[in-house]
Amino acid sequence: MTAALVVNSGSSSFKYQLIELEGERTLASGLVERIGESTGAWKHTNALTGESSSNDASAVPDHAAGFQAMIDAFAKIGPSFDEYPPAVVGHRVVHGGTTFDKATVVTDEVERQIEDLNSLAPLHNPANLEGIRAAKQVFSDVPQVAVFDTAFHQTMPPHAYTYAIPADLAAKYSIRRYGMHGTSHKYVSEQAAAFLGRPLAELKTIVLHLGNGASAAAIDGGKSIETSMGLTPLEGLVMGTRSGDLDPAVLIHLHREAGLSFDELDTMLNKESGLLGLTGNGDMRDVQDAALGGDDEAEAALAVYRHRIRRYVGAYTAQLGGLDAVVFTAGVGENNALLRRRVLAGLEHLGIEIDPDRNELASREARLVSTDASRVAVLVIPTNEELEIARQSAAVALS
Secondary structure, eight states: OOEEEEEEEOSSEEEEEEEETTTOOEEEEEEEEOTTSSSEEEEEEETTTOOEEEEEESOOOSHHHHHHHHHHHHHHHSOOTTTSOEEEEEEEESOOTTTOSSOEEOOHHHHHHHHHTGGGSTTTHHHHHHHHHHHHHHSTTSOEEEEETTGGGGGSOHHHHOOSSOHHHHHHTTOSOOOSOHHHHHHHHHHHHHHHTOOGGGOEEEEEEESSSEEEEEEETTEEEEESOOSSTTSSSOOSSOOOSOOTHHHHHHHHHSOOOHHHHHHHHHHSOHHHHHHSOOOHHHHHHHHHTTOHHHHHHHHHHHHHHHHHHHHHHHHHTSOSEEEEEHHHHHHOHHHHHHHHTTOGGGTOOBOHHHHHOOOSSOEEOBOTTOSSEEEEOOOOHHHHHHHHHHHHHOO
């Protein structure tokens, strides 16, 4: 049986899954980390047998050595590449700019184009390329496919992606809204249509991808018409460590009055803001526990977090011209019943009614959490970006 190997590469680690193409089963998953440090580490799970192993390893000097550690783990723990040979390797790439609006087979020219986009995602695209190049060394006869987080949002109309800055500057430096989490938004919106038994082309859906990173998307007939992240993954919702929407004059003010450099401002907005900046803790679970324990600061932070989401729900309902479904996904969205209830409380005028019992039910399956009388279906659908990457990679490389 053939399989797709899905790789999500970071600067010092990479995650992977082996997915059977015919039955779409996860066969194995793992993580290689501390690449480039004095000692590396890996974890590998054989999903067919349940056997799992992790180990501190000798130094993993680069991603190519990391891929070799992964191959050794498959040989030791399984399943065997002989039984499930990778027919394609799919790679998550964060930023495709306007160059890539769909999954693309990697060639030397595609690599160069991805590298040209490094300035739009300096923390992500170079690391994604490291994974691609390492995979090409190890799986030299297997097609490599890049699947871009931004691609799904390339259907946004110009009035949705254009910033009101001088047009010549925007054109010269590729400044516009691109959006992120597109692979997740695409997968979840399609699963929502399947769950509801309705044609995707008929649905007006808001997807709330709420994890440590968070974004909202307005999806009309399966196409993204608006999303909360912009040029980078910083714009939009409040996140674990990222600020989300901010008056740009705040940065000018802090530069002039507090003497913060642009690098310091960049670090502050991406790594020291969001829930972490408001409470000193960037983990939603800890912040919510503190709020339930009477911590006023934590409760105030959650109110800001919820308010931002509600603002996008209202705005996107207007942009869509109606609403059929609101879908919660990703770690926070899938697992935090209290947040879901509070985010949507009082939105009955939009046709949204949460069923308290359904909402509290913990499950790993897709489920309805709205009442039978609710005009808008509220769903919780676990995302599966790896499966979506496998599907898209197989479609472009093996069809």
